[in-house]
Amino acid sequence: MSGQTRGGSRYARRAHRGRRTRRTALVPTAILLLGSLYALLPVAWVVAASTKNNTQLFNLFAFRPGNALLGNLSTLTSYRGGIFWTWMWNTALYAGGGAILSAALSALTGYTFAKYRFRGKTMLFNLILVGVLVPAVVLAVPQYLLVAKLGLADTYWSVLIPSIVSPYGIYLARIYAGACVPDEVIEAARMDGSGEWRTFLRIAVPMMGPGLVTIFLFQFVAIWNNFLLPWLMLGSDTKFPLTVGLYTLLTQGTSQPALYTVVITGALLSIVPLVVLFLLLQRFWRVDLSAGSVK
Amino acid sequence: MAATEVVEAARAGGTAPRRRRWSPAPRRTPYAFMVPATVLFTAVFLVPLGYTVYLSTQKTQIQGLGLGRGARRQVFTGFGDYTGVLHDSEFWHSVLRALLYGCVLIPVMLGLAALFALILDAQRVRFQRFGRIAIFLPYAVPTLIGSILWGMMYLPSVSPFVSVMHTLFGTTSVNFFGAHAVYLSIANIGVWGGTGFNMMVLYTALRSLPQEVYEAARIDGSGEFQIAWRIKLPMIRPSVIMTAIFSTIATLQVFNEPYTIHTMSAGAVSSTWTPLMTIYHDTYTGDDVFAGSAESIVIAVLMFLVSIAVLRLTNRQTFGGESQ
Numbered sequence: 028m029s030g031q032t033r034g035g036s037r038y039a040r041r042a043h044r045g046r047r048t049r050r051t052a053l054v055p056t057a058i059l060l061l062g063s064l065y066a067l068l069p070v071a072w073v074v075a076a077s078t079k080n081n082t083q084l085f086n087l088f089a090f091r092p093g094n095a096l097l098g099n100l101s102t103l104t105s106y107r108g109g110i111f112w113t114w115m116w117n118t119a120l121y122a123g124g125g126a127i128l129s130a131a132l133s134a135l136t137g138y139t140f141a142k143y144r145f146r147g148k149t150m151l152f153n154l155i156l157v158g159v160l161v162p163a164v165v166l167a168v169p170q171y172l173l174v175a176k177l178g179l180a181d182t183y184w185s186v187l188i189p190s191i192v193s194p195y196g197i198y199l200a201r202i203y204a205g206a207c208v209p210d211e212v213i214e215a216a217r218m219d220g221s222g223e224w225r226t227f228l229r230i231a232v233p234m235m236g237p238g239l240v241t242i243f244l245f246q247f248v249a250i251w252n253n254f255l256l257p258w259l260m261l262g263s264d265t266k267f268p269l270t271v272g273l274y275t276l277l278t279q280g281t282s283q284p285a286l287y288t289v290v291i292t293g294a295l296l297s298i299v300p301l302v303v304l305f306l307l308l309q310r311f312w313r314v315d316l317s318a319g320s321v322k
Numbered sequence: 323m324a325a326t327e328v329v330e331a332a333r334a335g336g337t338a339p340r341r342r343r344w345s346p347a348p349r350r351t352p353y354a355f356m357v358p359a360t361v362l363f364t365a366v367f368l369v370p371l372g373y374t375v376y377l378s379t380q381k382t383q384i385q386g387l388g389l390g391r392g393a394r395r396q397v398f399t400g401f402g403d404y405t406g407v408l409h410d411s412e413f414w415h416s417v418l419r420a421l422l423y424g425c426v427l428i429p430v431m432l433g434l435a436a437l438f439a440l441i442l443d444a445q446r447v448r449f450q451r452f453g454r455i456a457i458f459l460p461y462a463v464p465t466l467i468g469s470i471l472w473g474m475m476y477l478p479s480v481s482p483f484v485s486v487m488h489t490l491f492g493t494t495s496v497n498f499f500g501a502h503a504v505y506l507s508i509a510n511i512g513v514w515g516g517t518g519f520n521m522m523v524l525y526t527a528l529r530s531l532p533q534e535v536y537e538a539a540r541i542d543g544s545g546e547f548q549i550a551w552r553i554k555l556p557m558i559r560p561s562v563i564m565t566a567i568f569s570t571i572a573t574l575q576v577f578n579e580p581y582t583i584h585t586m587s588a589g590a591v592s593s594t595w596t597p598l599m600t601i602y603h604d605t606y607t608g609d610d611v612f613a614g615s616a617e618s619i620v621i622a623v624l625m626f627l628v629s630i631a632v633l634r635l636t637n638r639q640t641f642g643g644e645s646q
Binding site: 248252 | 367434446449465481611
């Protein structure tokens with residue numbers, strides 16, 4: 028059945044391609060290119076701006092590159108003993124570590140929701156759904172107050188632990204487990220004497236693989252994006268992630284325009300890793316839910 | 323495996339494939355598997371939420387001159403803080419500003435997202451792969467960094483727009499931080515950051531539609547524009563509604579963009595511009611945790627009302643295929 032629809036769409040696509048060679052639709056193509064230009068504009072600007080020194084920044088035409096990129100990089104690297112690279116490392120730790128733990132927790136919980144019956148399942152799931160819809164940002168302030176009470180403020184854990192629970196990840200994992208792990212496979216594993224944990228780890232997790240990468244990516248971006256939580260939790264700048272670090276640089280920059288180029292170069296460098304990750308893992312951003320592993 | 327088991331399993335499978343008696347799931351396993359999520363969810367969501375509710379019923383009572391230890395005492399005040407919030411015009415102004423900001427942001431962002439998604443799905447359009455990647459790219463830029471970039475581009479001394487205007491028209495009187503313009507300036511940051519993600523959601527929905535419908539419409543002589551407007555858009559309506567509701571929720575708690583512009587614009591954006599900025603301001607700068615908590619609850623309730631609508635729309639359809 029799925030073979031048929033796939034064959035059908037392949038046929039449609041071939042017809043599509045044949046017709047496309049005839050004539051380009053100019054207006055939609057132009058709109059698409061204008062949209063791309065808009066999306067890329069700030070990126071182009073920051074690339075150009077990061078090559079300028081302070082005089083060039085205020086005097087040269089905005090998109091004309093200067094000749095101070097290396098100078099800016101070394102200023103940034105030497106700023107307060109290389110604290111920028113500490114922020115970079117911290118961000119990798121928060122976003123990477125948090126997202127891996129989050130994907131693991133989502134996988135186990137989503138799989139349990141999809142494949143087991145237990146008391147309170149509906150209530151628990153609805154509770155978690157409310158968590159999807161009341162996102163973590165509103166909770167950041169009370170979380171901080173509690174963490175401060177426990178004496179955990181200004182630790183790596185204060186940022187990591189709230190990042191692990193992702194209601195949205197659990198929600199997605201339940202969908203993936205329901206769609207990708209057939210009941211027959213689990214029952215067969217049970218009959219072969221595989222323990223429940225082993226079935227989950229060796230059979231369900233590989234089947235949910237692409238979906239779990241998607242959960243990892245969403246959570247990675249969410250943690251990287253979350254400014255308020257680390258901004259509230261952390262006091263010492265050696266534990267800051269990039270966003271908080273750059274923001275503190277910016278607050279100093281409003282009084283010292285000399286720091287503008289440092290902020291701009293820092294902004295460029297903090298975009299690079301995410302853009303690379305994003306381009307490399309592009310196909311995981313639109314996982315087809317019907318792509319199961321068993322025919 | 324014993325032969326009888328195989329036979330019985332086969333028989334069970336042959337006669338009643340839905341019956342699950344032959345491979346009973348262990349009863350305790352799901353509870354064990356739910357432990358980590360339940361513990362963490364309780365610690366990270368439920369306890370803070372409960373703590374906020376508790377704090378929102380408290381207030382500080384100052385005795386005597388308010389000097390020395392024990393002069394400030396925390397006492398129960400019932401709904402006192404909520405009465406305060408309801409009469410706090412600054413708080414409601416921040417809610418109104420967030421709604422106004424949303425009225426600019428959401429139609430433009432979703433309109434563009436739908437437009438680009440339809441173009442990506444249309445025939446005879448060139449550069450589709452490039453366009454898809456380019457427009458989605460801002461999603462990879464953290465909102466705070468995006469806000470810094472746009473904020474810099476709004477600063478008169480650095481702005482490329484001001485310099486272009488100067489070159490073309492000889493005028494430099496563009497003020498991105500004007501009383502009204504600042505809404506557009508901040509909304510633009512949101513549009514830039516959010517269009518690509520919503521475009522991908524709608525594009526994925528479009529790709530999953532059956533292609534045969536379009537073929538029929540084409541044979542009947544419909545143009546691409548008519549197919550997009552009359553067939554594709556109505557068919558992805560549920561996805562459009564979903565993105566609209568999620569965008570509304572995100573708007574109510576907008577923080578990063580106005581907070582950055584607040585820092586960069588020197589006064590165009592107040593420190594209580596959006597509800598979350600007000601909560602942050604009251605809790606830290608104003609040092610009134612109790613008022614901040616009551617405000618958090620009010621915002622959470624507002625969002626909850628929107629959430630119920632989402633639940634109704636999605637819960638039933640999504641999980642049709644799994645084992646119950």
